[in-house]
């Protein structure tokens with residue numbers, strides 16, 4: 183039977199600090215390795231023809247971590263964007279950052295604008311990075327803006343004010359590192375998603391792990407195929 187590729191995959195990239203600690207390394211080594219894994223995963227997803235990949239890199243609650251780790255995590259986005267700005271343009275990957283941007287350092291905001299602009303005409307994979315993001319907050323801000331508009335209050339119109347305007351709902355949500363929670367990631371957009379959990383820590387997540395998740399998604403699709 184022909185394999186069905188999900189249109190939109192979302193990933194909670196959990197287990198980076200734990201990956202390092204298990205090896206007696208500083209937690210930041212795990213974050214760095216996690217960033218490499220993210221780059222590889224993006225390229226593989228693009229190769230497979232996946233159109234939307236949304237990743238959760240940080241939640242607003244994570245600022246309670248040790249100072250050194252927070253400082254490192256603050257620099258990672260900028261480094262990641264500098265690198266992808268050079269590499270993704272020619273790989274036909276389009277980047278979009280979702281979340282609360284107004285409190286971010288101006289230098290980072292400008293970089294985000296630059297990279298989004300630089301890749302906006304790309305037609306391959308859409309990489310959406312949820313940063314300084316909260317699912318409940320996203321819905322509240324959408325509700326505010328919907329009530330300020332003249333539109334009728336209904337689901338279709340509320341969706342127009344989410345960060346994911348014009349992006350289809352999530353087909354498959356993957357969370358690594360053995361936690362079985364959504365943790366305030368895309369709440370609205372995962373209402374009907376298949377959920378896939380794996381014990382693999384994010385830095386160890388590879389092509390085989392990705393294929394396993396896609397195969398499980400296909401099994402479930404086949405089971406309900408006749409009914410949908």
Ligand code: V0D
Pocket residue numbers: 195198213214216217218220238239240255256258259260262263279294311313384
């Ligand atoms: C560390 C695995 C990209 C998760 C991936 C500050 C742990 C690598 C970004 C990123 C992180 C964020 C915003 C942006 C562009 C890129 C990122 C964090 C952690 C949290 F505009 N990777 N990444 N942000 N890691």
